Amino acid sequence: MEIHCNRLDRGFELYKEEFERKALEVLASGWYVLGNELNSFEQEYAEYLGVGYCVGVASGLDALKIAIHLLGIGSGDEVIVQGNTYIATVMGITENGARPVFVEPDKFFNIDVQKIEEKITENTKAIMVVHLYGQAADMHPIMDLSKKYNLRVIEDCAQAHGAEYCGKKVGTFGDIGCFSFYPTKNLGAFGDGGAIVTNCKEFSDRAKVYRNYGSEKKYYNSIIGVNSRLDEIQAGLLRVKLKYLDTLNWERKKIAATYLKNISQKDVQLPMEHLGCKSVWHQFVVKTKKREKLIKHLDVLGIHSMVHYPIPPHLSEAYRYLNKAIGSLPITEAYSEEVLSLPIYNGMTDAEIKYVIDGINSF
Numbered sequence: 001m002e003i004h005c006n007r008l009d010r011g012f013e014l015y016k017e018e019f020e021r022k023a024l025e026v027l028a029s030g031w032y033v034l035g036n037e038l039n040s041f042e043q044e045y046a047e048y049l050g051v052g053y054c055v056g057v058a059s060g061l062d063a064l065k066i067a068i069h070l071l072g073i074g075s076g077d078e079v080i081v082q083g084n085t086y087i088a089t090v091m092g093i094t095e096n097g098a099r100p101v102f103v104e105p106d107k108f109f110n111i112d113v114q115k116i117e118e119k120i121t122e123n124t125k126a127i128m129v130v131h132l133y134g135q136a137a138d139m140h141p142i143m144d145l146s147k148k149y150n151l152r153v154i155e156d157c158a159q160a161h162g163a164e165y166c167g168k169k170v171g172t173f174g175d176i177g178c179f180s181f182y183p184t185k186n187l188g189a190f191g192d193g194g195a196i197v198t199n200c201k202e203f204s205d206r207a208k209v210y211r212n213y214g215s216e217k218k219y220y221n222s223i224i225g226v227n228s229r230l231d232e233i234q235a236g237l238l239r240v241k242l243k244y245l246d247t248l249n250w251e252r253k254k255i256a257a258t259y260l261k262n263i264s265q266k267d268v269q270l271p272m273e274h275l276g277c278k279s280v281w282h283q284f285v286v287k288t289k290k291r292e293k294l295i296k297h298l299d300v301l302g303i304h305s306m307v308h309y310p311i312p313p314h315l316s317e318a319y320r321y322l323n324k325a326i327g328s329l330p331i332t333e334a335y336s337e338e339v340l341s342l343p344i345y346n347g348m349t350d351a352e353i354k355y356v357i358d359g360i361n362s363f
Helices: 008-014 016-029 036-049 060-070 087-096 140-148 201-210 232-242 243-264 291-301 317-322 330-338 350-361
Strands: 053-057 079-084 099-103 123-132 152-156 175-180 194-198 215-216 284-287 337-344
Touching: 008 016, 036 053, 036 194, 036 232, 053 201, 060 087, 060 152, 060 175, 060 194, 060 201, 060 291, 079 087, 079 243, 087 099, 087 123, 087 152, 087 284, 099 317, 123 140, 140 152, 194 201, 201 215, 215 317, 232 243, 243 284, 243 350, 291 337, 291 350
Parallel strands: 079 099, 079 123, 123 152, 152 175
Antiparallel strands: 053 194, 175 194, 284 337
């Protein structure tokens, strides 16, 4: 048996007829950018999250970049962010000229809230919270710190569509929430896409102008903007998938629960769910000090795994100018050498789940 880390075709097959019907409907409409599908999706996704406004953009990275821009954060400013995130999170900060200040993760893979305050300086303008692998970060103490020091809060929810913290969906705590609709995401499109969400009408209005060349009315440009628009076909297909997002997330939770109950390999440390959180299990990430041997063992069995992420942003060549030496973030660096993502996807069969479990336990 061969089991891939992800199977996007399985997700498509679940609602194939609806996806195809919607795609043809949009094609036949003759309107492909900034139309009714986008307007409807923005309204429906805002309602799903319980937030005032949603603005579709071209990608998750664009959502992060635009969020930082809207908050007026730029050169000379600092943004606190966890060290063990995907590099796009950091790019959203640096593309605006600001400087990332890294904080170590906790045992749940999210930012360690106990280590944030010591990083705050007079140049700190915001905390970038990442809800990594589908689990919500510990938001209440983060929001308390933001109020104490008058800081903005941006939530990177690229992997956490529908995840909850104390009964409230992520993306709705801070000033702006940022989402990616890259195909592998829990709410994935069939190409690139993203969105920002907010309860601030001013931010929403400004974002809609900024994403469209700085133009509210065609050929009348009030600001220097960008071209970052979620197109009609992607918006339409996301509307179809959004109807089933809770069902799709429930399926992932069921797979994760089966892994947690049945994987018993002593050299593999299983992930934990934070008290009060409802993870959507975008990834099922274990830790092991024998990672390379485990990968080879699983490869022989036809079980594909993945490392998220082998090189922390602070050690990447792209951010060499930050002068962060090896050992500067020891927990982050240890995670990068130990984490391993196991197969988890919608449409995964019981036989496939059991085969992964047996493969791990036979290591």
